[in-house]
Amino acid sequence: MTMKLLMSALVLVLSPLTMAIELGSENLTLSGFATTSVTRSNNSTPFYINRNIDDSTCYDCDTTLGLQFDYQALDNLSFSLQTVKRPEDDYSDVAVEWAYGNWQINDDVGLRLGRLRIPTYLTSEYYYVGNAYPWVRPPSEVYNKQFGVTSYNGVELNYHFLYDDAVSFTLRSFYSPHNTDDADFIVEKYDITFDDLYGGVIEVEADNLTLRYQISHATGSADIKSDAEKYSLPEFAYNNQTFGIIYTLGSVDWWLEYQINDDYYTANNSYYTALVWHTDDFSPYINYGETRDTLANKKSSRTIIVGIRLDFPNNFSLNLEGTRSENLITPEEVGAATKGQFVYSNWSGAPGQWVKDSSQRVTLMTLALNWNF
Amino acid sequence: MLSRRFILCISLFLAISYANAGYGEQTFVIFTLNHNIPEISRAKAKMLYTGKLKSIKPVGRVQLMDWQHNSSERASFYRQLANKTTGQINSLWASAAFSGKAKPPTPLQDTTSAAITQWLQDQNNGIAYAPQEDIPVNSKILLIVK
Numbered sequence: 001m002t003m004k005l006l007m008s009a010l011v012l013v014l015s016p017l018t019m020a021i022e023l024g025s026e027n028l029t030l031s032g033f034a035t036t037s038v039t040r041s042n043n044s045t046p047f048y049i050n051r052n053i054d055d056s057t058c059y060d061c062d063t064t065l066g067l068q069f070d071y072q073a074l075d076n077l078s079f080s081l082q083t084v085k086r087p088e089d090d091y092s093d094v095a096v097e098w099a100y101g102n103w104q105i106n107d108d109v110g111l112r113l114g115r116l117r118i119p120t121y122l123t124s125e126y127y128y129v130g131n132a133y134p135w136v137r138p139p140s141e142v143y144n145k146q147f148g149v150t151s152y153n154g155v156e157l158n159y160h161f162l163y164d165d166a167v168s169f170t171l172r173s174f175y176s177p178h179n180t181d182d183a184d185f186i187v188e189k190y191d192i193t194f195d196d197l198y199g200g201v202i203e204v205e206a207d208n209l210t211l212r213y214q215i216s217h218a219t220g221s222a223d224i225k226s227d228a229e230k231y232s233l234p235e236f237a238y239n240n241q242t243f244g245i246i247y248t249l250g251s252v253d254w255w256l257e258y259q260i261n262d263d264y265y266t267a268n269n270s271y272y273t274a275l276v277w278h279t280d281d282f283s284p285y286i287n288y289g290e291t292r293d294t295l296a297n298k299k300s301s302r303t304i305i306v307g308i309r310l311d312f313p314n315n316f317s318l319n320l321e322g323t324r325s326e327n328l329i330t331p332e333e334v335g336a337a338t339k340g341q342f343v344y345s346n347w348s349g350a351p352g353q354w355v356k357d358s359s360q361r362v363t364l365m366t367l368a369l370n371w372n373f
Numbered sequence: 374m375l376s377r378r379f380i381l382c383i384s385l386f387l388a389i390s391y392a393n394a395g396y397g398e399q400t401f402v403i404f405t406l407n408h409n410i411p412e413i414s415r416a417k418a419k420m421l422y423t424g425k426l427k428s429i430k431p432v433g434r435v436q437l438m439d440w441q442h443n444s445s446e447r448a449s450f451y452r453q454l455a456n457k458t459t460g461q462i463n464s465l466w467a468s469a470a471f472s473g474k475a476k477p478p479t480p481l482q483d484t485t486s487a488a489i490t491q492w493l494q495d496q497n498n499g500i501a502y503a504p505q506e507d508i509p510v511n512s513k514i515l516l517i518v519k
Contacts, residue, residue: 165416280448
């Protein structure tokens with residue numbers, strides 16, 4: 001509690017800031033971001049992994065606080081450290097999301113070494129920075145496929161060039177020999193291991209367009225613990241491909257992100273698409289997302305999000321957002337306790353221990369405040 | 374019938390958004406005191422000021438100056454240059470800053486011509502923008518944004 005009060009005080013003290021703070025030198029800076037929300041659903045089964053929103057009013061399901069230190073050691077050598085109190089973390093046990101050195105070999109080629117974000121999706125590298133994307137949370141159909149695993153320890157080589165002043169191309173390859181992370185399913189805790197992660201990203205950016213393709217592979221395994229039992233998932237191959245686009249037409253942004261995901265246990269495709277209309281002070285948005293179980297050849301969940309963002313001076317923004325989601329596939333169809341975007345299954349009589357008998361539909365309302373400096 | 378209504382709604386939506394986008398008449402100048410920095414195209418300026426580009430050949434990494442985040446000059450400049458709202462620009466810079474892609478422009482408390490000149494003198498490759506009538510006399514104009 002003391003820690004929470006201290007962090008709240010820190011946010012209040014820093015809140016007039018709109019820019020990074022110089023720490024004795026312009027080469028060493030501190031910047032940060034925060035999100036807090038009030039949210040509630042109409043379903044007793046927790047919704048959205050790591051946020052666990054249910055039918056009681058929740059004041060800290062989305063609470064996020066990040067601090068980033070940047071140090072420009074030489075003209076072509078910089079270091080960055082970002083720690084984040086993610087929604088699932090206590091303030092006393094924050095995650096190191098970035099901790100790397102960047103060597104800019106020349107204007108076009110760079111090498112990053114250390115703890116880096118897995119560049120799977122459009123917003124992966126600024127996931128948790130509420131001000132950087134239109135929604136309160138990036139759409140679950142796509143972003144929760146990796147159970148909140150966001151970082152790796154390894155190396156990235158990138159090549160960037162500009163064509164005709166107007167279009168930039170970035171090619172990136174990354175490799176990580178060994179990583180561990182955890183995921184919280186409330187009644188079950190996953191200790192996840194993923195080894196030999198490698199992949200690549202091609203990104204094309206223009207004034208009104210971002211196009212992105214990513215492919216990656218890893219070897220995964222997990223130890224799963226609950227009060228009742230402890231077991232392991234044997235090693236499996238994990239393959240992932242994503243394609244994303246952000247296209248701006250006038251004051252409207254169109255987002256589309258598609259994912260093909262397969263491993264030893266599941267095979268599914270998912271996507272979301274969103275329209276965001278920007279006016280001077282507010283931005284209404286609508287988003288539709290869907291997951292398809294490709295083994296059962298059936299749609300397994302769908303979600304619609306409607307919201308509005310208000311932008312205030314000093315990098316504050318406020319989101320009012322409604323979400324309607326459905327878990328569509330029955331346990332009989334796939335022989336497992338299906339979850340949709342819930343944390344565990346809500347199908348009555350489904351196989352599997354962690355089932356809460358509730359509706360397969362959920363409506364969620366959220367009021368969220370974002371800020372960064 | 375349903376698809377007609379849908380198309381009508383989308384058309385109305387886009388028409389309103391285009392109508393909303395067309396204002397802002399002030400002329401701005403992007404300038405520097407470093408005469409080694411070459412003039413830049415409007416396309417390159419858009420890439421720089423939206424965090425999609427952080428260096429210019431042959432000088433390399435550049436430092437961008439900004440006006441205060443709630444100033445009318447800043448809102449007008451980004452609208453003129455990139456046709457983006459303050460919220461969109463803040464969002465773009467938040468994504469660039471926290472992914473290590475680019476360092477956001479430095480907003481100056483004092484945006485008098487003398488203060489901007491001093492800031493530019495303190496940087497290796499500093500680039501600033503100001504309304505056309507406010508730029509320092511010895512500066513090199515990189516782009517006029519109308």
